[in-house]
Amino acid sequence: MEKLIVPVYLNQKLVFDLLAMLQDGICTVTAINTNSSEASNNNEKLSVGFGLNEAFSTLLKIDLSGSQDKSKSDSRSVETTQEKVHTPVSLFFKLRNLLVEKGHISQLNIDSQVISGDFIEFEGQLNRNPIIETLDSMAEMMSMAEVFDNKPKAKGKGVPNNEYKVIREQMQQFSSSLKSGNTTDLTVGNLVSGHNALITVETAFLNDPFMSDLVDGQFKVLGKVIRSVEDGETISLLRKTAMSKMPSPILMQAIGKMSELGSEGGFNIPELKYDIEGRAFQIIPIAIYA
Incomplete structure (x- = not known):
């Protein structure tokens, strides 16, 4: 599916159940580890926040703080962990793509024979x-x-x-x-x-x-x-x-x-x-x- 979708009806129970069957269970949060190189220092740091409500930031698992440093820096390797959270619509988007990939969906066309039990x-x-x-x-x-x-x-x-x-x-x-x-x-x-x-x-x-x-x-x-x-x-x-x-x-x-x-x-x-x-x-x- 290439186009983004806007649902007017979405049975979330069916989406979760089908994804769990196709993927042997689903994780609510996916941890992603990345390695990167960044400049570090021991001197003054200016931290900048964007004024988001703390509960809202926690829900979306987003860190929107920015910092600005003034000092001589040394290069080092840093590992960060991010958490990826899906919405019901994004889970359906993923589910449909899986059903298409596995050949579970029949597209209705002029020669279609509709059979009970088919998606x-x-x-x-x-x-x-x-x-x-x-x-x-x-x-x-x-x-x-x-x-x-x-x-x-x-x-x-x-x-x-x-x-x-x-x-x-x-x-x-x-x-x-x-x-x-x-x-x-x-x-x-x-x-x-x-x-x-x-x-x-x-x-x-x-x-x-x-x-x-x-x-x-x-x-x-x-x-x-x-x-x-x-x-x-x-x-x-x-x-x-x-x-x-x-x-x-x-x-x-x-x-x-x-x-x-x-x-x-x-x-x-x-x-x-x-x-x-x-x-x-x-x-x-x-x-x-x-």
């Missing part, structure tokens, strides 16, 4: 879980309708104001059930291989919990495939909820009813999609970066 890397435009996005938009529409639609309705026309409230509460409950737990889903469509992808991220490792810096951008994703489906198969976006156990006809009827009520109120409700069609795969990401 793969691909680039695409990320989107939030489409069903959460649609439900939140619909709930917001219903909320706006409650505020602005206070005029009496002609008999048999439109949706009563209290009906908007019921629809909104149903959609909010539905959306909340999809957001429960410590993971959330992102999707990528129309990859170079013809696949769709479902990316399950742990919210604790997101750079921004609201994902404002992540969605709708072009990013690279590196991770491990945990499921792959072919044409005619699907990956459910409702698999984390009790609704995933409902028979498909009942589920479609319930979702369709909410869309129908919203449409009766004059809203342009987008189609609710509750699965990703194959060819598709689900991946646990190690990192998402630009």
